[in-house]
Amino acid sequence: MVTDLGGFCAALYKRGIRFVQVPTTLLAQVDASVGGKTGIDFQGFKNHLGVFQEPAGVFIDPKFLATLDPRQLKSGYAEVVKHALIADAAAFREQRINSVFIDDWTDAIQHSVALKQEIVAQDPLENGPRKLLNFGHTVGHALESFLLSQPGREILHGEAVAAGMICEAWLSVQHGLLNENDLDQIETFLFSVFEKVQFVSLETEAIADYARQDKKNTGSTINCTLLESIGRGVYNQPVTVAEIAASLRYYHRL
Numbered sequence: 728m729v730t731d732l733g734g735f736c737a738a739l740y741k742r743g744i745r746f747v748q749v750p751t752t753l754l755a756q757v758d759a760s761v762g763g764k765t766g767i768d769f770q771g772f773k774n775h776l777g778v779f780q781e782p783a784g785v786f787i788d789p790k791f792l793a794t795l796d797p798r799q800l801k802s803g804y805a806e807v808v809k810h811a812l813i814a815d816a817a818a819f820r821e822q823r824i825n826s827v828f829i830d831d832w833t834d835a836i837q838h839s840v841a842l843k844q845e846i847v848a849q850d851p852l853e854n855g856p857r858k859l860l861n862f863g864h865t866v867g868h869a870l871e872s873f874l875l876s877q878p879g880r881e882i883l884h885g886e887a888v889a890a891g892m893i894c895e896a897w898l899s900v901q902h903g904l905l906n907e908n909d910l911d912q913i914e915t916f917l918f919s920v921f922e923k924v925q926f927v928s929l930e931t932e933a934i935a936d937y938a939r940q941d942k943k944n945t946g947s948t949i950n951c952t953l954l955e956s957i958g959r960g961v962y963n964q965p966v967t968v969a970e971i972a973a974s975l976r977y978y979h980r981l
Contacts (some may be wrong), residue, residue, distance in 0.1 A: 738780035778931025802885030816958025867891025894974035
């Protein structure tokens with residue numbers, strides 16, 4: 728939140744001033760501080776105000792992670808998993824072995840940042856390949872936004888993304904892209920790290936409706952990032968609100 732808000736304010740002040748990022752959470756170190764995208768929530772929707780503004784520098788020290796409680800650490804880890812699922816199958820296999828139980832995060836952070844930087848370099852303004860980084864976020868942001876509107880039910884960003892990745896992996900199977908074995912591996916691993924997000928089945932349509940406001944949409948078409956296989960994402964895949972609701976019902980039954 729601080730990297731997004733600080734970068735956003737720096738980009739606006741005097742039409743833009745130089746700024747640096749010193750991220751102190753895993754979520755900020757592997758995701759929010761990298762890539763020059765800033766955003767803040769607006770009227771209940773995720774990151775609806777924002778600009779693209781590269782910082783003058785990003786200074787990452789894994790020692791800050793010792794200050795985090797386990798829940799916050801796992802929240803950031805969801806983005807590490809996401810980067811592997813869309814771009815590096817070998818990294819996902821390694822994560823299945825090591826999971827979140829890492830003594831020295833230096834190598835994991837460097838690798839995750841490198842994956843994101845490689846994608847961003849191809850498409851700085853998110854007109855094409857950078858949309859791969861939204862895997863798990865179409866459903867995840869809808870779930871996060873809905874629960875943020877329910878006092879006492881708020882969840883962390885990474886928790887929402889972890890649930891979103893399961894839902895969108897299931898959608899990938901339904902679209903004939905991903906095989907069932909890969910879906911099972913993704914589900915099993917994510918549930919070994921993250922607790923299941925709680926909601927009732929009658930809420931699925933209301934949650935899914937938030938996806939109509941997703942920034943990747945084209946007109947009334949909801950564009951989602953799905954998986955062709957572990958380590959290979961594909962963007963601009965049209966999905967319907969009904970399909971998103973079905974994915975949430977699938978997740979709820981697990």
